[in-house]
Amino acid sequence: MRLTLAFSCLASLTCVSGLCYMLFGNEFVHGSLLYHLKRFDIRHNYSVYFYLQYLSYKTGISDMTRYLMFVPQTILLLLLAIAYGSKRTIAFCEMCMAFVLVMFNSVVTCQYFVWYMSLLPLCLKDLNFSKKELFLVSNYWFTSQAAWLLPAYLLEFKSQDYLLYIWIQCLVFFWANIVMLTSLIRNYLPKLKVN
Numbered sequence: 001m002r003l004t005l006a007f008s009c010l011a012s013l014t015c016v017s018g019l020c021y022m023l024f025g026n027e028f029v030h031g032s033l034l035y036h037l038k039r040f041d042i043r044h045n046y047s048v049y050f051y052l053q054y055l056s057y058k059t060g061i062s063d064m065t066r067y068l069m070f071v072p073q074t075i076l077l078l079l080l081a082i083a084y085g086s087k088r089t090i091a092f093c094e095m096c097m098a099f100v101l102v103m104f105n106s107v108v109t110c111q112y113f114v115w116y117m118s119l120l121p122l123c124l125k126d127l128n129f130s131k132k133e134l135f136l137v138s139n140y141w142f143t144s145q146a147a148w149l150l151p152a153y154l155l156e157f158k159s160q161d162y163l164l165y166i167w168i169q170c171l172v173f174f175w176a177n178i179v180m181l182t183s184l185i186r187n188y189l190p191k192l193k194v195n
Helices: 002-024 026-038 050-055 063-068 071-084 087-103 110-117 120-126 131-158 163-186
Strands: none
Touching: 002 026, 050 163, 071 087, 087 110, 087 120, 087 163, 131 163
16 A cells, blocks of 8 residues: 555656656756755745855855755654654654754745644644643744844844844754754654554
8 A cells, every 4th residue: 555655656746747847848847846955045044054055145055065954854854754654653753854854944934834833733642741841842942933033133124234143043943943853752652543
């Protein structure tokens, strides 16, 4: 059954991509697949790579650096797939993978949070947070975002140079995401189904 599903997904993706390539050529490949490898957003970006992108805006980031930026993300995704890729834990695996994809992305904006937050309800029954830890971790996560907003506002609307401070806040937010993800993993206790 899994092989059939995997093959069907791969066949569908290949057919649709092939059709779009025939219709639109390299523009399709660049716009749908390669664009995200070279995307820059130096104004509205929570990513730890924000400042690197800003400093490299005119010269560009080397291809080697760009590919190295994907290494930690890829390793974490593989580890999550190995640890939580079973049928019983697939929802948690998908949520954690979405979390990692957003957290390590070269561009991170608020709307990306929907990717993993939409999967959170599927996992709530298997999360066993103490009230204190839930309060502390979630407040740290929200506070780190709020702290980013002040220098971003001053940069965007007051034209004040707060780029370094924004990057420091990006690092704080990245750390808050690490804390959140490790707390989710530590407090995940999947319940066995009883028939």
